[in-house]
Amino acid sequence: MSKHRGFTLIEVMIAVAIVGILAAVAYPAYTDYIRRGKIAEATATLSEMRVKLEQFFQDNRTYVGACAAGTVAPIPSAPAVKYFTYSCPTLTASTFVVRAVGNASQGMSGFTYELTQANAKSTTSVPSGWATSGTCWVIRKDGSC
Numbered sequence: 001m002s003k004h005r006g007f008t009l010i011e012v013m014i015a016v017a018i019v020g021i022l023a024a025v026a027y028p029a030y031t032d033y034i035r036r037g038k039i040a041e042a043t044a045t046l047s048e049m050r051v052k053l054e055q056f057f058q059d060n061r062t063y064v065g066a067c068a069a070g071t072v073a074p075i076p077s078a079p080a081v082k083y084f085t086y087s088c089p090t091l092t093a094s095t096f097v098v099r100a101v102g103n104a105s106q107g108m109s110g111f112t113y114e115l116t117q118a119n120a121k122s123t124t125s126v127p128s129g130w131a132t133s134g135t136c137w138v139i140r141k142d143g144s145c
Helices: 009-060
Strands: 084-091 096-102 112-116 121-125
Touching: 009 084, 009 096, 009 112
Parallel strands: none
Antiparallel strands: 084 096, 096 112, 112 121
C-alpha cells in the first residue's frame, strides 16, 4: 500500500482561518502602537518650544514675535518634524499658546495638542474612537495621558 504525503484541504483551511483571526487582532493593535509612537514627536516638540519661548521671554520680556524665523524659538518644520505641523496661534506680551496639528498624509489627522505659558497641556481634538482631555496630552485611545 502506498502512503500519501501532504496536507488535506481541511487542514490548510484551518491554518488559514487561524492566521486570519490572528491578523484581525494584531493589525489594529499594531497600527495603534505605531500611532502612539508618532504622538511622541508632538509632545516632545511642544515641550521644547515651551523652553525656547521662555528663553525668548527672559531676553525680551514679551512673547510677541517669538515664533518668527531667526529667533531662539522658530516654528519647527520639515525635515526636523514629520508627523505634525506646529504653530503659535496666540502670542501676547504675557501669554502664549503653541499648537501641534497632525498631518493627514502621515496618518495623524484629527490630533491637535496645545501647550500654554502656564504649562497647561490639552488635547483639543482626536480621531474618532479616541477620548479627549483638557488637562493633558492624550497618548492612548482610552484617553489616558
